[in-house]
Amino acid sequence: MQNDTMNAGPKSDKSSMMKTIVMIVLVLALLGVGFWGFQTNSKLTATSGELAVAQTDLATLQGKYDSLTKDNAQLASDLAQTKTDLEKAQADLAKAQSDLTKSQDQGKELQAKIASASKKTEALYAFLTVKTTEDFLVLDTMITATNDKDLIAQWSIFTSSPTTENSANFLLYLITDIKDDLK
Numbered sequence: 001m002q003n004d005t006m007n008a009g010p011k012s013d014k015s016s017m018m019k020t021i022v023m024i025v026l027v028l029a030l031l032g033v034g035f036w037g038f039q040t041n042s043k044l045t046a047t048s049g050e051l052a053v054a055q056t057d058l059a060t061l062q063g064k065y066d067s068l069t070k071d072n073a074q075l076a077s078d079l080a081q082t083k084t085d086l087e088k089a090q091a092d093l094a095k096a097q098s099d100l101t102k103s104q105d106q107g108k109e110l111q112a113k114i115a116s117a118s119k120k121t122e123a124l125y126a127f128l129t130v131k132t133t134e135d136f137l138v139l140d141t142m143i144t145a146t147n148d149k150d151l152i153a154q155w156s157i158f159t160s161s162p163t164t165e166n167s168a169n170f171l172l173y174l175i176t177d178i179k180d181d182l183k
Helices: 002-128 133-145 149-160 164-181
Strands: none
Touching (some): 002 164
16 A cells, blocks of 8 residues: 555656646746737737827828818819900900000001191191292292192192182182191
């Protein structure tokens, strides 16, 4: 029996030692799993925080993108309106330039009529105030300077035959021609 106890002792010590080693391995494994779980939880918490920050940044960027898209649409609309306004302004400018050219042409025409009427008025005054032969020669030069063929023809009729009727016809033509120039 002693033999059995002796034999049982070392076996029991081995079994106990085995149990202790298994327990130590299990405790170490449990500690390893706990540490791994803690690290994974820490990483998960950090990643969740980063995800929240990224989602906030994404929302901010999306808001800015939406704002820029709206601003871009407004700028495109403004640009289209500006182009329309510019085309209208260019058309208005072209019309104004055309009107200016027309007005300048009318002004030149009017100045020519005034100059012609002025020369003829001076000739009329000279005709009515002729006293000497020299005055008559000055009047002849004035009528020739008008470059009016019909007036010069009327003057030639009067100078070739200075009758009262020819004088009246010349004066009537001259006054009517001055009036026509001033219309």
